[in-house]
Amino acid sequence: xxxxxxxxxxxxxxxxxxxxxxxxxxxxxxxxxxxxxxxxxxxxxxxxxxxxxxxxxxxxxxxxxxxxxxxxxxxxxxxxxxxxxxxxxxx
Numbered sequence: 001x002x003x004x005x006x007x008x009x010x011x012x013x014x015x016x017x018x019x020x021x022x023x024x025x026x027x028x029x030x031x032x033x034x035x036x037x038x039x040x041x042x043x044x045x046x047x048x049x050x051x052x053x054x055x056x057x058x059x060x061x062x063x064x065x066x067x068x069x070x071x072x073x074x075x076x077x078x079x080x081x082x083x084x085x086x087x088x089x090x091x
Contacts, residue, residue: 001026001078005035008086014042023082028061029072031082046084056087 005023007015015021021039025031036043048054052072059066060083066074076082 001076001080003031003076003078003080003082005031005082006084008084010086011042011045011084014039014045025076027070027072028059028066028074028076028082031076032072058085058087059083060085 001024003023003025005021007019007021009019012018021035023031023034023038025034032043032046035046046054046057046059053059053066060081061069061074061076062080064074066072
């Protein structure tokens with residue numbers, strides 16, 4: 001399944017400055033693995049040392065927050081949009 005992944009500004013150094021890239025995979029975990037294959041280093045910014053989504057990174061498949069779906073097992077149908085959004089803190 002081919003999906004479009006929207007890349008936040010802070011991670012664009014891994015994608016050669018591209019704001020959106022294509023990736024393959026039937027689940028979010030597969031998509032992240034494909035991103036890593038084609039854009040080395042990006043997975044370490046999205047996943048923690050245990051291979052789970054980092055606490056302060058929000059990921060959406062279409063408009064659904066994967067934390068309230070199946071996490072890395074969330075289905076990524078052909079043509080889906082995946083958004084990686086780092087949490088912003090401040091006061």
